[in-house]
Amino acid sequence: MPRTIAASLTVLILASWGRAAASQESASSEPTRRLQLDEPNLLVPSLHAGGLLLGMRLGEAYIWPDPFADPVSSWGEHYEAAFTQPPKWDSDAPPFEWDGDPWYINVVGHGLFGSELYLRARHCRLGVVGSLLFTAAGSTVWEYGVEANGVRPSGFDLWFTPLSGLVVGEARYWAWRASGSVRQKALRSILQALFDPLGELERFAGTPC
Known part of the structure; x- marks a missing residue:
């Protein structure tokens, strides 16, 4: 026992x-x-940004061939002006047109551009600060690297693109997350595609974030 x-x-x-x-x-x-x-993923937003910048630059060349479709032989002169002269800024111009572009291109166009850069970085877990820095870097590359072979960088776009990216992009991020709680699958998919159309396409294609 x-x-x-x-x-x-x-x-x-x-x-x-x-x-x-x-x-x-x-x-x-x-x-x-x-x-x-x-773990943050920098590759996906970087590839996304590269495709976005290329698409924007090709669109500029098609819509405004002068100066964005100038011969390659003129690029050196344009880049020299970009790096030896200050960014374009005219304090006497109407509000939001300080760089000589129409206000809707500066406000709407660069607002969407900044939010697209920010949102992709945010989805890939770079956080608020990291996404803001990523957007600022993308804006700088656009102004001094991609668009500068046609025009001098814009003093307005350099700060407005990251700022609007933070505000609009963060709003889109939380709207996208909120739409994920919708129980009806079709409506949920529509809302998420509305708030992040390019991101949804990329995730459908297999990107991890």
Whole structure:
């Protein structure tokens, strides 16, 4: 009888120890999984930005061939002006037209441009500050690297694009997240495509964020 009791106690102790060890292993592996899920992805927003800049530049050349479709031989002169002269800014111009462009291009166009850069970075877990810095970098590359072979950089666009990207992009991000709680699948898909059309297309194609 004592041997039976001792054997039973041994089995209970070993079983309890096994469950405790399994629970500890599960708890220790959970933070690792969370860290992997939360890891920022810079590649996807960078490729997204590259495609966006290329599409915008080709669109400019088609809509405004002068100066955006000038011969390649003139690019050196344009880049020299971009890096040796200050960005375009005329304080006497009407509001939001300080760089010589119409207000709707500056406000609406660059607002959407900035929000698209910001939103893609935000979805890929760069955070608010990281997404803002990414948008500012994208705006600088556009002004000094992509568009500068046609015109000098815009003093207005350089600060308005990141700022509007933060405001509009963050609003789009939270609207997209809120639409994910809609139970009706078709309506949920429509809303998410409305708030982030390019991102939804890319995720449908297999991007991780």
